[in-house]
Amino acid sequence: MPDDITPPALLEAIGLTKRFGALVANDNVSLAIRAGETHALLGENGAGKSTLVKMMCGLLQPDSGELRFDGAPIVFPDPATSRARGIGVVFQHFALFDALTVVENVALGLPGNEPLGALAKRIEDCVGRYGLVVEPYRRVGELSVGERQRVEIVRCLLGDPRVLILDEPTSVLTPDESEALFRTVDVLTGEGRAVLFISHKLDEVRRLCHRATVLRGGRFIAEVDPKKETAASLARLMVGAEVPRTPRIVAHEIGAPRLLVKNLTVPGDGSRGSALHDINLEIRAGEIVGIAGVAGNGQTALFNALSGERLARDPESIVIDTVPAGALGPTARRALKAGFVPEERLGHAAAPDMRLSDNVLLTTHGDGAIVRHGVIRRSVLQSTFAEIVKRFDVRFGGRDPKARRLSGGNLQKFVIGREVLREPVLIIVDQPTWGVDAAAAAFIRTTLRAKAAEGCAVLVISQDLDELIEFTDRIAVMCEGHLTEPVPVAETSREAIGLAMGGAHSAPSHAEEHAHAV
Amino acid sequence: MPFRLERQETVSGLALLAAPLLALIFTLIVGAVMFVALGQDPIRAFSVYFIEPLSDPWTLQELVVKAGPLLLIGIGLSFCYRANRWNIGAEGQYVAGAVLGSWLALATHGTEAGPWVLPAMLVLGALGGALWGLIPAVLRVKFGASEILTSLMLVYVAQLGLDYLVRGPWRDPQGFNFPQSVTFDPVATMPLLFEEGRLHAGVLVGLVAVALAAFVLGRTLVGFSIELGGSAPRAAAFAGFDERRVTYGVFALSGALAGLAGIIEVAGPIGNLQPSISPGYGFTAIIAAMLGRLHPVGVLIASLVLALTYIGGEAAQITLRMPFDVTRVFQGTLLISILAADVLVRYRIRRLKGAAHA
Numbered sequence: 001m002p003d004d005i006t007p008p009a010l011l012e013a014i015g016l017t018k019r020f021g022a023l024v025a026n027d028n029v030s031l032a033i034r035a036g037e038t039h040a041l042l043g044e045n046g047a048g049k050s051t052l053v054k055m056m057c058g059l060l061q062p063d064s065g066e067l068r069f070d071g072a073p074i075v076f077p078d079p080a081t082s083r084a085r086g087i088g089v090v091f092q093h094f095a096l097f098d099a100l101t102v103v104e105n106v107a108l109g110l111p112g113n114e115p116l117g118a119l120a121k122r123i124e125d126c127v128g129r130y131g132l133v134v135e136p137y138r139r140v141g142e143l144s145v146g147e148r149q150r151v152e153i154v155r156c157l158l159g160d161p162r163v164l165i166l167d168e169p170t171s172v173l174t175p176d177e178s179e180a181l182f183r184t185v186d187v188l189t190g191e192g193r194a195v196l197f198i199s200h201k202l203d204e205v206r207r208l209c210h211r212a213t214v215l216r217g218g219r220f221i222a223e224v225d226p227k228k229e230t231a232a233s234l235a236r237l238m239v240g241a242e243v244p245r246t247p248r249i250v251a252h253e254i255g256a257p258r259l260l261v262k263n264l265t266v267p268g269d270g271s272r273g274s275a276l277h278d279i280n281l282e283i284r285a286g287e288i289v290g291i292a293g294v295a296g297n298g299q300t301a302l303f304n305a306l307s308g309e310r311l312a313r314d315p316e317s318i319v320i321d322t323v324p325a326g327a328l329g330p331t332a333r334r335a336l337k338a339g340f341v342p343e344e345r346l347g348h349a350a351a352p353d354m355r356l357s358d359n360v361l362l363t364t365h366g367d368g369a370i371v372r373h374g375v376i377r378r379s380v381l382q383s384t385f386a387e388i389v390k391r392f393d394v395r396f397g398g399r400d401p402k403a404r405r406l407s408g409g410n411l412q413k414f415v416i417g418r419e420v421l422r423e424p425v426l427i428i429v430d431q432p433t434w435g436v437d438a439a440a441a442a443f444i445r446t447t448l449r450a451k452a453a454e455g456c457a458v459l460v461i462s463q464d465l466d467e468l469i470e471f472t473d474r475i476a477v478m479c480e481g482h483l484t485e486p487v488p489v490a491e492t493s494r495e496a497i498g499l500a501m502g503g504a505h506s507a508p509s510h511a512e513e514h515a516h517a518v
Numbered sequence: 519m520p521f522r523l524e525r526q527e528t529v530s531g532l533a534l535l536a537a538p539l540l541a542l543i544f545t546l547i548v549g550a551v552m553f554v555a556l557g558q559d560p561i562r563a564f565s566v567y568f569i570e571p572l573s574d575p576w577t578l579q580e581l582v583v584k585a586g587p588l589l590l591i592g593i594g595l596s597f598c599y600r601a602n603r604w605n606i607g608a609e610g611q612y613v614a615g616a617v618l619g620s621w622l623a624l625a626t627h628g629t630e631a632g633p634w635v636l637p638a639m640l641v642l643g644a645l646g647g648a649l650w651g652l653i654p655a656v657l658r659v660k661f662g663a664s665e666i667l668t669s670l671m672l673v674y675v676a677q678l679g680l681d682y683l684v685r686g687p688w689r690d691p692q693g694f695n696f697p698q699s700v701t702f703d704p705v706a707t708m709p710l711l712f713e714e715g716r717l718h719a720g721v722l723v724g725l726v727a728v729a730l731a732a733f734v735l736g737r738t739l740v741g742f743s744i745e746l747g748g749s750a751p752r753a754a755a756f757a758g759f760d761e762r763r764v765t766y767g768v769f770a771l772s773g774a775l776a777g778l779a780g781i782i783e784v785a786g787p788i789g790n791l792q793p794s795i796s797p798g799y800g801f802t803a804i805i806a807a808m809l810g811r812l813h814p815v816g817v818l819i820a821s822l823v824l825a826l827t828y829i830g831g832e833a834a835q836i837t838l839r840m841p842f843d844v845t846r847v848f849q850g851t852l853l854i855s856i857l858a859a860d861v862l863v864r865y866r867i868r869r870l871k872g873a874a875h876a
Contacts, residue, residue, distance in 0.1 A: 309756060340756070361739075361757070374740060378737075
């Protein structure tokens with residue numbers, strides 16, 4: 001396609017505005033998706049990407065502005081109507097039933113009563129055409145996250161959509177799986193379909209997309225040609241300021257082991273065998289160790305085992321600061337000066353419907369200052385709360401709102417601040433910057449770096465490989481419940497880690513030797 | 519379905535307080551319709567039901583006497599419901615407490631036992647209720663059985679057990695074959711607060727319970743862990759609070775308070791053990807807990823309101839010849855209205871436009 005000819009817009013949003021109470025989620029946002037193009041929608045969390053997508057597929061109705069399809073104004077009262085007109089959406093959270101097969105899941109989403117055999121045939125045709133590897137008769141419960149995503153894409157493609165919207169599709173994929181997805185997207189646009197690709201990973205966007213619309217704070221900022229931009233210039237558009245890099249200066253001494261995990265095995269919940277197989281890990285004072293891996297490979301089980309929410313069979317299998325802690329609950333482990341930050345902020349790290357100040361108590365009630373003889377000392381609680389808010393720049397409306405009311409970044413700063421203020425010697429964080437805006441993410445990484453410099457041992461579990469490479473000292477990879485031996489970041493490569501994430505055990509023999517040595 | 523409930527992002531505290539008042543008003547409207555349907559003048563009926571009992575010192579005392587058990591049981595249930603544990607069987611725990619406490623009264627009957635009998639009866643009553651309440655808790659923790667079903671079914675077990683005792687081994691031999699025990703000795707009876715009337719010391723127990731419960735729920739880590747466990751169970755586990763211990767704790771406590779209410783009632787206004795020792799206090803207390811927003815002071819107010827429906831119901835039986843079931847209808851309508859008002863405050867009804875499709 002010659003560069004100077006702009007194809008007409010297939011799906012167009014013109015001046016869409018959507019308010020939720022006082023919050024203006026989308027303020028006069030325009031976007032045009034063209035046939036044969038991959039269009040990126042860029043923005044930080046909270047920039048209004050999801051709201052825009054929901055209005056474009058009929059899940060939400062705009063307060064003002066209009067949608068155009070093929071040049072004519074159109075209203076989508078519900079998602080079924082938009083689907084019928086040829087708009088397919090693959091959301092970040094899949095709507096699949098684990099107990100059913102792929103073809104059964106697909107059949108549930110389609111109108112009419114197509115025989116499963118014929119449907120399976122159509123799935124296989126689709127698979128061949130777009131290079132999507134999907135086996136129709138496998139049960140969804142047995143599939144990896146990447147495979148499930150392909151099922152969702154196939155389900156959309158069977159409706160022969162003209163516009164395909166992919167909501168942060170690569171956030172759950174290994175680098176290899178992402179490559180495969182990009183090839184599929186190229187085939188789709190080659191057929192004249194339009195793809196809207198939502199992401200905050202700038203390198204991908206620059207490689208894959210023809211145009212990019214940048215949103216910030218619910219407003220349209222720019223439409224650019226991502227191939228002519230640098231990752232830094234796109235980041236500036238997204239954030240509105242220069243994004244600080246986390247300083248990585250290791251001038252301090254690496255000290256004694258703060259966390260020792262020895263041959264930790266945790267049985268699964270029954271559906272998928274063992275959750276954790278023979279995990280070995282050592283983290284010393286002053287270092288940050290990262291655990292990379294695609295979601296759903298045992299990271300949650302590992303976090304729960306380390307935090308004490310799930311007790312280990314062998315007390316010696318987890319040692320915190322020389323004390324065997326495998327049989328200790330969360331409160332006893334915190335008493336050993338360990339701090340934990342789970343992945344899910346609402347419902348796990350914080351109680352959504354309780355006030356933020358009460359949420360301080362979750363991890364501090366055993367520390368002796370706020371709770372004495374079982375009685376909560378409100379004044380101490382309030383001053384601790386005020387200190388977290390001040391030192392970690394937690395912003396919110398009102399004096400003491402429910403945790404639910406905070407933005408992701410601010411709640412994460414609160415949750416991390418709550419642990420850091422306890423002066424832990426070991427801090428374990430699952431997905432420290434997931435769904436957090438770039439400025440808050442940089443702040444969180446700098447805070448953790450500073451704790452390490454003070455002699456704290458830090459373990460970071462993350463699916464964001466770039467983040468781990470940026471600010472950890474050693475990286476291990478988790479895949480199907482196994483953990484590789486951590487290697488220094490300087491001695492490894494993105495590619496090697498990516499391979500291990502995909503299950504190619506690049507150094508299993510090495511890891512086993514290590515295990516035997518211990 | 520052309521309608522859908524959507525969660526409200528912000529729920530004002532005022533609206534949550536207004537919900538029970540709206541529910542009360544709605545209940546009165548339903549009541550008016552019911553009176554008309556029964557052929558009564560609704561104004562006169564309301565006056566008999568809700569105004570006259572308040573204008574007579576004797577019935578005012580009676581109101582407090584009736585509110586007492588509702589208050590004790592309702593406070594215990596508030597602990598359960600805050601922890602998201604649904605104890606529906608307080609009526610059974612009330613009976614179990616009354617039975618175990620009465621055992622001591624009957625065992626010491628006619629002996630020279632001193633003033634230790636009544637306090638010991640109260641302790642036994644609380645113990646009996648707690649043990650009965652722990653059965654559904656154990657079944658839930660060990661086997662995952664729904665505490666709603668098991669606690670409710672244990673009500674009938676307790677009631678039939680009581681029935682057996684007062685018709686069989688514990689029947690008063692000089693009672694002309696009436697199914698009831700001997701009248702308790704003075705040392706086994708709740709002292710009256712005033713010489714006139716029926717106001718007894720049990721009411722003071724209820725007030726102490728209000729103060730203690732308000733302190734525990736509002737100021738202590740135990741109260742916080744109950745609240746947290748009900749509001750966000752995973753966060754509670756992360757905080758290190760054992761879900762099983764909270765389950766056992768709230769069931770034991772609410773059972774104990776229900777059992778205490780049972781033995782106070784038997785040792786107070788009733789005076790002996792009979793087949794029927796409760797006009798459904800254990801069930802009505804559920805309404806008191808919900809209407810009182812699970813807050814001890816709220817439960818106190820709600821208990822007085824609900825006690826009024828009992829007193830008014832008795833008056834209406836006499837003066838208007840209306841069945842006592844009218845009271846049950848009032849209480850039931852009130853519970854449904856509170857639950858509905860809560861949903862309407864927390865959620866918004868959205869009408870779905872466009873065609874219906876699967």
